[in-house]
Amino acid sequence: MRVDIISIFPEYFAPLDVSLMGKARERGILDIHLHQLRDWTHDVHKTVDDTPYGGGPGMVMKPEVWGEAVDAVIEGGRAARGADALPRLVVPTPSGRPFTQEVALEYAEEPWLLFAPARYEGIDSRVVAEYGERLRADEVSIGDYVLAGGEAAVLVMVEAVGRLLPGVLGNARSVADDSFAPGAMANLLEGPVYTKPPVWRGHEVPEVLLSGHHGRIARWRRDEALRRTLDRRPELVARLDRDGLDKHDRRV
Numbered sequence: 001m002r003v004d005i006i007s008i009f010p011e012y013f014a015p016l017d018v019s020l021m022g023k024a025r026e027r028g029i030l031d032i033h034l035h036q037l038r039d040w041t042h043d044v045h046k047t048v049d050d051t052p053y054g055g056g057p058g059m060v061m062k063p064e065v066w067g068e069a070v071d072a073v074i075e076g077g078r079a080a081r082g083a084d085a086l087p088r089l090v091v092p093t094p095s096g097r098p099f100t101q102e103v104a105l106e107y108a109e110e111p112w113l114l115f116a117p118a119r120y121e122g123i124d125s126r127v128v129a130e131y132g133e134r135l136r137a138d139e140v141s142i143g144d145y146v147l148a149g150g151e152a153a154v155l156v157m158v159e160a161v162g163r164l165l166p167g168v169l170g171n172a173r174s175v176a177d178d179s180f181a182p183g184a185m186a187n188l189l190e191g192p193v194y195t196k197p198p199v200w201r202g203h204e205v206p207e208v209l210l211s212g213h214h215g216r217i218a219r220w221r222r223d224e225a226l227r228r229t230l231d232r233r234p235e236l237v238a239r240l241d242r243d244g245l246d247k248h249d250r251r252v
């Protein structure tokens with residue numbers, strides 16, 4: 001998968017050089033290209049923003065600069081991927097559609113993603129409108145809060161998508177076992193996890209997990225996942241009621 005990221009702070013993405021994402025890049029599973037948005041300005045101050053039409057606080061990022069940058073990055077990617085290749089454009093914003101595991105799975109199928117993290121109050125809305133006419137352009141939110149810029153959201157999405165790519169996670173860990181992954185544990189939070197020692201500062205590991213009785217362990221884990229989901233994310237259980245409770249679940 002090719003990932004292009006255009007930002008006024010490309011150094012923000014240094015974390016993508018380490019750990020799982022770093023290895024995925026070394027092994028050619030992820031091909032990440034960083035671009036400095038200011039390279040497509042033409043004034044001495046390298047201005048990327050201006051005051052909002054209609055007034056109001058803050059600044060808005062200029063459409064011309066983003067347009068030249070996105071066009072150039074598409075051309076650059078086409079040199080490598082073919083003259084008709086097009087990326088999926090992703091703009092992180094609090095006003096976007098929710099980024100969920102389902103969206104991460106959808107993005108993991110894409111051959112080429114182009115992330116456009118904004119600063120200030122956002123990017124002139126005509127940029128997404130312009131590119132939405134010829135490629136998939138998504139405004140996506142990683143949560144209901146406002147960041148100083150979209151860069152942290154891009155790090156979150158690249159990691160959530162990157163770990164789904166074949167070969168990135170060791171075989172021992174299957175993404176099918178993820179919480180929120182489709183299937184028996186879909187829409188459930190992960191329950192508590194434990195490792196050695198069996199007793200730590202007087203706290204014992206639940207007996208059932210040491211029993212070796214896989215049926216009872218699986219039942220216990222699902223009960224704990226349901227209990228935690230009811231407690232912390234009741235709205236997910238409502239969704240379960242429609243799709244996913246089995247005959248043993250009622251008694252939790």
Ligand SMILES: COc1cccc(COC(=O)c2cn[nH]c2)c1
Pocket residue numbers: 091092093094118119120121122123140141142143144145146147148149150151153
């Ligand atoms: C594009 O417009 C804006 C405006 C304001 C801040 C940002 C940065 O993104 C976020 O704050 C965010 C992304 N998901 N949840 C929060 C983008």
